[in-house]
Amino acid sequence: MIMANNLKRQYDLHADEYEKKVLDILRSGWYVLGPEVDSFEKEWADYIGSDYCVGLASGLDALWISFRLLDIKKGDEVIVCSNAYIACVMGITINGATPVFVEPDKYDNMDADKIEEVVTEKTKAILAVHLYGQTCDMTKIMSVAKKYNLRVVEDCAQSHGNHWNGQTAGTFGDVGCFSFYPSKGCGAFGDAGCIVTNDPELARKFKVFRNYGSEKRYYNQMVGCNSRLDELQAGLLRIKMRYLDNFNKERCKIAEKYRNEIVNPLIQLPKVRPGADSSWHQFVIHCSKRDELKTYLEERGICTLIHYPIPPHLAEAYRCLGKKKGDFPIAEKNAAEVLSLPMYNGMTEEEQTMVIEAINSFGR
Numbered sequence: 001m002i003m004a005n006n007l008k009r010q011y012d013l014h015a016d017e018y019e020k021k022v023l024d025i026l027r028s029g030w031y032v033l034g035p036e037v038d039s040f041e042k043e044w045a046d047y048i049g050s051d052y053c054v055g056l057a058s059g060l061d062a063l064w065i066s067f068r069l070l071d072i073k074k075g076d077e078v079i080v081c082s083n084a085y086i087a088c089v090m091g092i093t094i095n096g097a098t099p100v101f102v103e104p105d106k107y108d109n110m111d112a113d114k115i116e117e118v119v120t121e122k123t124k125a126i127l128a129v130h131l132y133g134q135t136c137d138m139t140k141i142m143s144v145a146k147k148y149n150l151r152v153v154e155d156c157a158q159s160h161g162n163h164w165n166g167q168t169a170g171t172f173g174d175v176g177c178f179s180f181y182p183s184k185g186c187g188a189f190g191d192a193g194c195i196v197t198n199d200p201e202l203a204r205k206f207k208v209f210r211n212y213g214s215e216k217r218y219y220n221q222m223v224g225c226n227s228r229l230d231e232l233q234a235g236l237l238r239i240k241m242r243y244l245d246n247f248n249k250e251r252c253k254i255a256e257k258y259r260n261e262i263v264n265p266l267i268q269l270p271k272v273r274p275g276a277d278s279s280w281h282q283f284v285i286h287c288s289k290r291d292e293l294k295t296y297l298e299e300r301g302i303c304t305l306i307h308y309p310i311p312p313h314l315a316e317a318y319r320c321l322g323k324k325k326g327d328f329p330i331a332e333k334n335a336a337e338v339l340s341l342p343m344y345n346g347m348t349e350e351e352q353t354m355v356i357e358a359i360n361s362f363g364r
Contacts, residue, residue, distance in 0.1 A: 002342050002351050004303040005183050009346025010247070014239060018189075021235045031231045033211070040234040041194070043241060047161070049168045050176065050196035052203035055229025056210055059157045059179020059193040063091025065227065066175040066195060067125065069205050070151050072097045076124040081110035082311055082331035084129045088155055089312040091177075092127065099321070101313055103330040107273045108132055108284060108338075112140035119144070125151035130159035130169050132307070133185070133251075133281030134273060138164040138172045145173075153177060158281040160185035161244050165275045170196050180237055185251075185279050186244045192233040247345050248279040254347055255280040261356045266293075266363050268337075282307055282340040285359075290337050293362055300358045305340040 011018065025036060037055050045053035056062050072078060074096030080088055082101035092099045100118050105111035109131050126145055128136045138154075145152045152173030156162075160178065162169045170176025180192035197203050208215045213224030240247075255278070259269055268286035272278050284307060287293050294304050311331040313323035325332065342355055 002302045002354060003344070004305045004340065004342050005344045006346065007182055007187070007344070009344055010187075013346060014243065017239050018236055021239055022232060025231050025235050028231075033228055034231045036231040036235040036238065037229050040229070040238050040241075043238060044178075044194060045196055047241060047244075048176065048196050049171050051198040052200065053194050053196045054203055054206040054210065055234060056193045056195065056206075057227040057229065058191045059155075059177060059181065060087045060090060061210075061225075061227040062175075062177035062179070062193040062195045063088065063127075063153070063155065064094040065206065065209055065225070066153050066177055067091060067095045067097065069202060069209060070125065070153070070174060072124055072151070075122060077120060077122040078125045078127055079115055079118060079123060080127040081129050081131070082313060082328040083108065083308070083334050084127075084131065084155075084312060085157075085308055086312045086315055086317070087157075088127060088129050089318065091153075091155075093318075097124070098122075099312070101323075101328055101331070103328055104131075104334065107134060107271050107276075108334070109134060109136045109273070110141075112137040112144070115141065115144050116147075119148050119150075123148065123150060125153060126173075127153050127155060128173065129155040130162060132270070132284050133158050133162060133279040135159060135162050135164040135169045135276045137273065137275070138167075138169075139275075142172055157181070157184060160279060160281075161248055162279050163277050171198070174199065175202070180233070185247060185281055186237060186240045188233040188240075189236050190233055192229055192237065194229065250345050251280040251343060252278070254343060254352055255283055257349075257352050258283055258341065258356065262359050264360050264362060264364075267359060280343060283343045284338050284340050286334070286337040287339060288337060289363070290339050293359070294339060296362050297355075297358055300354075302342065302355055302358055304342070307338060307340050309335055311335050 041053040076097040157179035176196040180188040209224040210227040213222035
């Protein structure tokens with residue numbers, strides 16, 4: 001059986017280091033907001049190329065707290081891609097704001113050429129989601145944001161260490177949001193997240209807000225929340241961070257093999273935007289017979305995933321938006337066609353070849 005994502009393989013590569021770090025932290029007696037978190041925040045900010053990093057409990061927390069601290073509220077509109085993961089939309093609506101959807105382009109990310117046509121008096125921000133491990137066109141996005149004085153939040157959950165014209169994802173806007181869910185490029189061993197920013201006052205507010213709105217214990221400056229990155233996850237992420245570039249290179253090598261050797265005319269391979277690189281968080285193909293292909297591969301012991309089967313505007317959770325089928329046809333078409341092939345560190349060449357041969361034999 002070839003799994004869609006085998007996290008154990010990546011763990012095995014550096015198991016001794018992870019296990020030693022866990023024991024060191026357990027024996028230290030300090031488990032929340034300690035030296036591991038402080039060190040991780042400095043090291044991740046340095047890796048990304050930002051001035052500040054604030055560790056949080058999850059990627060969703062990074063999103064909704066970002067909009068909260070940027071004063072995005074009820075009556076405001078935030079532009080977001082129509083094929084995003086629903087957590088992106090939740091980050092907006094938790095604050096009472098309204099998501100305004102823009103269709104994806106041929107690179108499966110927000111079509112930056114369509115942003116300006118949906119800007120209104122109520123528009124306050126753009127959420128740039130770097131989907132599948134490839135950056136959006138941040139040059140165009142930042143140009144629109146500057147023209148209309150809009151805030152920009154980047155969702156970098158799937159793009160750890162990616163670049164747009166040499167600049168790292170997460171460093172263009174006001175805030176870069178990261179999830180360290182275990183399947184991510186630099187995945188934790190549980191839930192974890194962070195934000196990066198170059199604004200010292202904003203960074204300070206994140207640190208206060210994540211800890212019940214308190215900068216000094218029992219002295220609460222604001223109504224905050226509990227969203228603290230714990231010492232165990234921070235320590236383990238510090239180890240993974242050292243190998244992230246190597247992890248990304250390995251995934252690029254797997255993607256290159258897929259792109260060179262999958263030749264089935266029923267399959268549309270993913271494209272890479274000029275100016276962007278990709279860490280291939282997911283290798284997402286398009287196929288008009290997606291469900292048949294998924295079953296065909298499963299029968300041959302190959303697991304795949306669908307990212308994502310229901311676009312946010314059609315989700316039951318967002319009936320309140322009043323959207324209907326046909327409102328965003330590109331996102332809906334993608335939802336019926338996309339399929340993520342097995343992609344993980346430690347995937348053998350034999351496994352890659354098995355996937356390629358199975359796909360090439362589909363429909364023949």
